[in-house]
Amino acid sequence: MSEVPGPPSVSQLLIGLARLGQAVRMEAWRNAGPHNLSPLQADIVTLLHGKPHPIRQGEIVTALASTPPTVSDAVKVLRKKELLEGSRDPGDARALLLGLTPLGREEADRLRSQSETLSGAVAALSPSDFAAMLRGTTTLMRELQERRAIPISQMCLTCRFFVPRAHPDNPDRPHHCNFVDTPFGDAELRVTCPDHETA
Ligand code: SF4
Incomplete structure (x- = not known):
């Protein structure tokens, strides 16, 4: 016998949101592109593209709710891929400011184009x-x-x-x-x- 629908269930909404988050994450892995970016690396490139000037690594950690070692590893890889460059912070000689290289900006433009799967699903609304x-x-x-x-x-x-x-x-x-x-x-x-x- 099928269950009689009850009042709106928070858990049903949360399960639905988790499924949507899963879909977005899976699309990010599929959209690794020519530089084979992980979702975190792609998030860093996208974040820096939205900033008017280079920022400190700590700001990336806060903005992406990540941890310093995780972001540090991703930044190292992105610098090796020549998508990111570092410059000394004039306000603090020990700090490094991170910004996109021209290649990084090109990659950020590619990342901005929406996944067809996700935008197709949204278009159904x-x-x-x-x-x-x-x-x-x-x-x-x-x-x-x-x-x-x-x-x-x-x-x-x-x-x-x-x-x-x-x-x-x-x-x-x-x-x-x-x-x-x-x-x-x-x-x-x-x-x-x-x-x-x-x-
Ligand atoms: S965040 Fe919204 S309200 Fe604020 S400047 Fe942008 S569009 Fe305007």
């Missing part, structure tokens, strides 16, 4: 489901950030320029970004934005 998922994802991310379970992201929900529900008479674009002075909707929420400033 209706516009309202897409907006609801983005809203739910950013809400979960903010809650997990507040519980220090994941690193801080530069997302709208924690940005000083974000004014939620500033336009109640505009259901499609109820929020406002004071940085570009424009209304926008849930489907345009950012989980990472170069113009973000922490609220």
